[in-house]
Amino acid sequence: MNTERRYDIDWLRVLAIGLLLIYHIAIVFQPWAMFIGFIKSNESLEKLWTPMTLLNVWRIPLLFYVSGMGLYFAMRKRNFVQLLTERTRRILIPLIFGVLAIAPLHFIIFQKFYNLPMSYYPHAGHLWFLGNIFIYVLVLAPVFLYLIKRNDNKVKHFLSALVGNPFGPLALSVFFVAEVLIVKPQIFSVYAETWHGFFMGFLAFVFGFLFVYSGHEFWQTMKKWKWFYLGLAAVLYGVRVMVYQTNAPGYLMAIESNCWIFGIFGLGYHYLNKPSKILGYLSQSAYPVYIIHMFALYAGALLILPLKMPAALKFILISVFTFTLCYLIYEFLIRRVEFLRPLFGLKPSFNKVNKSLFQKEV
Numbered sequence: 001m002n003t004e005r006r007y008d009i010d011w012l013r014v015l016a017i018g019l020l021l022i023y024h025i026a027i028v029f030q031p032w033a034m035f036i037g038f039i040k041s042n043e044s045l046e047k048l049w050t051p052m053t054l055l056n057v058w059r060i061p062l063l064f065y066v067s068g069m070g071l072y073f074a075m076r077k078r079n080f081v082q083l084l085t086e087r088t089r090r091i092l093i094p095l096i097f098g099v100l101a102i103a104p105l106h107f108i109i110f111q112k113f114y115n116l117p118m119s120y121y122p123h124a125g126h127l128w129f130l131g132n133i134f135i136y137v138l139v140l141a142p143v144f145l146y147l148i149k150r151n152d153n154k155v156k157h158f159l160s161a162l163v164g165n166p167f168g169p170l171a172l173s174v175f176f177v178a179e180v181l182i183v184k185p186q187i188f189s190v191y192a193e194t195w196h197g198f199f200m201g202f203l204a205f206v207f208g209f210l211f212v213y214s215g216h217e218f219w220q221t222m223k224k225w226k227w228f229y230l231g232l233a234a235v236l237y238g239v240r241v242m243v244y245q246t247n248a249p250g251y252l253m254a255i256e257s258n259c260w261i262f263g264i265f266g267l268g269y270h271y272l273n274k275p276s277k278i279l280g281y282l283s284q285s286a287y288p289v290y291i292i293h294m295f296a297l298y299a300g301a302l303l304i305l306p307l308k309m310p311a312a313l314k315f316i317l318i319s320v321f322t323f324t325l326c327y328l329i330y331e332f333l334i335r336r337v338e339f340l341r342p343l344f345g346l347k348p349s350f351n352k353v354n355k356s357l358f359q360k361e362v
Contacts, residue, residue, distance in 0.1 A: 006073070007275055008268035010283040013066050017286045019059055021293050021326075024126075025319050026052050028301055029311060039113050039301040043311035053246040054237055056189035057253045058260040060129075064201040065261060067133050068208025071141075075148055080141060087137045090345050095130040097343040098291050103127055106298040113302050126294050128193045129201075136205045144209055159214035166225040169211070169218070173258045175203050180250030188253045200254075219269045226266025233259035288334045288344040289326045296325040 026048050027033050033040035075083055103125035111118050124131060147155060162168035180188065183196045191197030211218045222229075236256035240248040248256075300321035304314050334344050341348060 005275070006069075006273065007279060008271075008273040009066055009069055010279055011272040012062065012264065012268050013070075014279070014282045014286045016059060016063050016066065017290050017293075019055055020063075020290065021297070021322060022319065023052055023055055023059060024294065024297055025315065025322060028297075028305075028318065029315055037107075037110065039110055039298055039305065041301075041305050041311060041314060043314070045311050045315060048315070050241070050246070053189075053241070057257040058264075060189075060191045060197070061200060061204045061257050062261050062264065063129065064133075064204035065208035065211075068136075068205035068210075069212045071137060071144065071205075072148075072209045072212040075141070075144060080145055083137075083141055083145075087134065089342060091130050091134045091137070093342060094287075094291060094345045095124070095127055095134065098127040098130070099124050102291055102295060106294045109295070109298040109302050113298075113305075124193070126192070127291065128197075132198055132201050133205070136202060140206065140209070144213075147213060156214060159210055160217045163211060163214050163221055164217040166221055166228060169221065169262055170229075170255075170258065172207060173255045175207075176200065176254035176258060177251040179203060180254050185250060187247075188250050219265075222262055222266035223270050224266075226263050226270065229259045229266065230263035233263055284346065285327075285330045285335070288330050288346065291344055292329055292334075293322060293326055296322045296329070299325065 024038075026045070027036070027038045029041045029043070029045035030049055031040070031044050031046070074086060078086060100122050103123050104121055106125070107121050107123070108118065110116075147153070162171070179199050180196070183199060185194065185196035188196070191200065233256055236248075236252060236259065240246055240252065240256065297318070300318040304317050304321065307314070309317075334340050334346070336349075338349060
């Protein structure tokens with residue numbers, strides 16, 4: 001079985017987390033921020049939201065696709081019990097810890113900013129994503145393991161033929177269109193703790209797995225037709241902005257979302273599938289940064305929003321503060337303090353593993 005490392009998928013995960021931070025910081029400067037539990041700046045930057053609407057139809061679906069792909073790579077050398085153990089360590093433990101100890105922190109900062117009575121409120125917050133992923137793994141792992149064991153079956157041949165045609169992956173958007181027509185989300189880009197987010201994520205997770213499972217043909221199609229997908233996505237986004245003021249019907253946004261994602265897969269496979277030391281560091285840090293970024297963001301908003309300066313400068317300073325604090329917490333606490341590592345989904349440190357192996361050999 002092919003065990004080649006896919007560096008482009010690692011890069012896409014890192015870039016998606018980075019864009020998520022920028023997206024969340026931009027919400028602080030929107031007039032409706034407080035309605036979804038964000039600290040709100042008194043000075044708005046509503047024009048900032050136009051480019052954010054380009055991101056908001058594909059940033060979360062992309063992460064679900066990549067998570068499904070990641071499951072395929074994790075399953076190549078694990079049975080069901082090993083996989084469940086690994087996913088529990090990787091997803092469930094950080095989720096539980098995050099609900100109890102991380103997500104409540106930014107709610108406490110929110111209370112302080114608005115001079116509300118201080119209280120402790122365990123909740124999933126932005127970690128809802130992890131809960132969805134763990135459910136998908138429990139439900140789908142037996143089916144996926146069956147497919148991997150029967151590697152040369154008719155399903156794989158059918159998928160390979162389908163994705164070898166540029167319109168094949170697009171045709172699968174019919175499932176995403178059906179989801180929005182059935183669930184009828186009020187706002188397409190609201191994924192957190194909604195049925196739309198759950199079922200859309202489920203579909204993206206499934207197809208992420210199946211695309212990698214189908215073989216090399218999918219990636220060749222993405223690479224060859226990337227500009228076609230991106231061009232179609234740009235046209236659909238233009239229609240969404242000019243005709244619908246960014247809030248197009250859900251079925252159009254579902255198609256646009258997949259077009260952006262397929263184009264991004266093509267760009268990644270073409271340009272990013274190569275190792276680098278920077279990627280090695282960023283790939284390991286992305287998950288812990290995702291877990292702690294809302295705390296860092298709210299702390300930055302608490303300190304910087306009261307200052308007298310232009311809103312654009314506040315946006316820049318909060319962005320710098322958030323990324324810097326996330327780096328410092330990861331580098332000097334999470335990465336180095338051994339008992340914290342599993343709480344953020346990291347494996348034991350290299351030195352500890354080596355020491356353990358050495359003791360066994362002796």
